[in-house]
């Protein structure tokens with residue numbers, strides 16, 4: 239039986255398996271394989287599988303798979319976790335990570351890891367919600383008077399006190415999660431759009447807190463991450 243090395247990481251309880259294709263040979267990333275390794279009882283278990291590959295335009299390319307087997311275009315918490323791993327492995331202060339539609343930079347700060355997420359764009363809105371594109375798609379609800387869509391990530395604003403914003407999350411492809419990095423960015427971008435003012439916000443999620451700063455053209459996502467364990471998966 240062959241084995242596959244993996245690293246388990248988390249950011250505010252949003253948990254990831256990282257497979258490093260820069261240092262090990264990977265199996266075919268079929269939907270069946272993704273569902274098996276991400277399953278919490280028969281596999282290792284996680285919200286998202288992150289796969290690192292070689293890139294000619296960044297320190298590494300990152301592919302993202304939800305635990306239902308679907309692929310995703312962005313993952314803010316995953317970028318912070320992989321940023322932390324690459325900073326340690328490469329001994330650099332700042333690392334670059336390539337996604338399908340953008341390159342992001344990650345650096346270590348006093349508060350954990352900060353990632354320059356690139357642009358977050360408002361694509362639609364109603365009195366109840368604002369839609370945001372940040373590589374992947376989000377609908378941020380300020381009132382729950384409309385049905386939740388299943389084709390995008392959903393953030394529900396449950397309270398706001400000054401610059402502290404409380405949200406719940408239902409992720410496309412992973413269901414309820416304790417935190418979502420792109421969801422935190424989308425929430426800030428939706429609030430900036432509604433208020434007509436750009437200011438740093440603290441986003442409080444069920445699993446922990448992140449800070450959002452920068453501006454809609456380049457949102458910064460910052461907060462702690464940790465490596466929880468390393469192991470080998472039996473193929």
Ligand SMILES: N[C@@H](CCC[C@H](N)C(=O)O)C(=O)O
Pocket residue numbers: 252285286302304309310311312313314315316374375391409410411412415417418419420421
């Ligand atoms: N947890 C992530 C988002 C992961 C992908 C998302 N479920 C999608 O399908 O777009 C984050 O931290 O951003």
